[in-house]
Amino acid sequence: MKFQFSNQFRQQFVQYQGGTFKLVDGELPLLDKGQIFVEVQYSTINPIDRIMYRAKKEEGFVMGTEGNGYIRQIGDGVDKGLIGRFVSFTLGGWARYAIKDINEVIIFQDQSGLDPRKFANAFVNPLTGSGLIDLAKKHNAKAVVILAASSQMAKQMIRLSRSLGIETVNIVRRKEQVKDLIENYGAKYVLNQSSSTFFLDLECIGGNIPGDIFAKMPPKSLMVAYGILSKIRLSFDSFDLIKNDKYIQSFFVFRWLNSLEHEEKKQLFEKVADDLQNNKGQIFSTNIIKEIPLEEWREAIDESEKIASQGKYIIKCARN
Numbered sequence: 196m197k198f199q200f201s202n203q204f205r206q207q208f209v210q211y212q213g214g215t216f217k218l219v220d221g222e223l224p225l226l227d228k229g230q231i232f233v234e235v236q237y238s239t240i241n242p243i244d245r246i247m248y249r250a251k252k253e254e255g256f257v258m259g260t261e262g263n264g265y266i267r268q269i270g271d272g273v274d275k276g277l278i279g280r281f282v283s284f285t286l287g288g289w290a291r292y293a294i295k296d297i298n299e300v301i302i303f304q305d306q307s308g309l310d311p312r313k314f315a316n317a318f319v320n321p322l323t324g325s326g327l328i329d330l331a332k333k334h335n336a337k338a339v340v341i342l343a344a345s346s347q348m349a350k351q352m353i354r355l356s357r358s359l360g361i362e363t364v365n366i367v368r369r370k371e372q373v374k375d376l377i378e379n380y381g382a383k384y385v386l387n388q389s390s391s392t393f394f395l396d397l398e399c400i401g402g403n404i405p406g407d408i409f410a411k412m413p414p415k416s417l418m419v420a421y422g423i424l425s426k427i428r429l430s431f432d433s434f435d436l437i438k439n440d441k442y443i444q445s446f447f448v449f450r451w452l453n454s455l456e457h458e459e460k461k462q463l464f465e466k467v468a469d470d471l472q473n474n475k476g477q478i479f480s481t482n483i484i485k486e487i488p489l490e491e492w493r494e495a496i497d498e499s500e501k502i503a504s505q506g507k508y509i510i511k512c513a514r515n
């Protein structure tokens with residue numbers, strides 16, 4: 196039997212309608228087999244949300260690459276005991292409610308006093324960082340070079356790499372970020388790409404940073420394109436790639452998650468939940484700098500970008 200929503204649940208989300216994104220009222224579809232109905236508490240603003248906001252022109256698309264909240268209703272086949280449990284999910288997060296497949300959400304342990312704000316960024320970055328470091332492990336990497344290492348996800352990767360004995364070489368673009376990574380994240384190697392000695396430090400020739408760094412890396416190195424913060428077109432020396440058997444590949448967290456077996460994904464979700472709940476987020480925690488109500492999503496997109504190094508803006512999606 197499908198669950199029919201009553202007027203008690205009034206959906207509202209940030210949706211692309213008639214050529215622009217706006218906060219609008221919406222319909223709640225029927226709950227299908229294996230699905231859960233989540234009362235959303237918090238979401239966040241990620242770089243990918245900014246890309247979607249500026250480039251996505253798909254009628255009906257709902258913003259918010261991630262969100263969290265409490266399971267209020269369940270579809271057929273879902274354990275009744277999960278009603279009331281706290282979960283984190285991906286896509287459609289800038290909404291009052293979300294409907295998700297139970298196998299695609301992180302289910303947190305039933306703990307009293309859980310603060311949903313601390314879990315606003317529990318999905319996209321922890322899973323992306325895990326996926327990238329998993330790639331490094333599969334590649335038998337002893338070290339990884341992280342660009343834009345001041346980002347919240349890079350900080351998670353630094354901590355995750357250390358826990359696995361993988362060294363990180365971190366590149367940032369401001370002096371205070373060097374200090375922050377060394378003092379607060381235990382990073383050993385941090386270089387400032389804006390420093391006049393940067394290219395001498397790296398013995399690079401200047402120009403496009405990823406291309407130049409890749410040129411300096413040893414044979415069989417792998418470069419993974421997973422972000423587009425600099426918005427520049429990269430260039431590489433084809434001779435170096437061929438001669439030294441180097442690789443370039445992309446990484447997109449949703450594609451990677453879809454490639455995992457159910458059990459692998461479950462273990463990964465449990466690892467993130469365990470770290471955030473029982474280990475004080477020693478690997479996957481995010482710095483949160485401001486909370487805004489869902490109504491203020493538009494202004495917050497640009498405002499938060501200017502101070503992204505300090506931490507995330509989180510969006511309160513639950514009605515008061």
Ligand SMILES: NC(=O)c1ccc[n+]([C@@H]2O[C@H](COP(=O)([O-])OP(=O)(O)OC[C@H]3O[C@@H](n4cnc5c(N)ncnc54)[C@H](OP(=O)(O)O)[C@@H]3O)[C@@H](O)[C@H]2O)c1
Pocket residue numbers: 241242243319320323342343344345346347348349367368369420421422423424425426446447448449501502503504505506
């Ligand atoms: N492929 C995937 O599946 C996937 C999934 C999740 C995240 N990502 C990517 O991972 C990256 C980090 O995400 P996040 O949420 O951790 O970001 P974030 O916390 O919002 O931080 C962005 C950071 O990048 C720095 N930055 C911005 N433009 C830069 C540039 N041109 N050169 C160097 N540094 C720059 C900013 O520092 P300043 O203070 O210097 O501006 C800021 O510290 C983003 O590119 C995001 O799109 C990819």
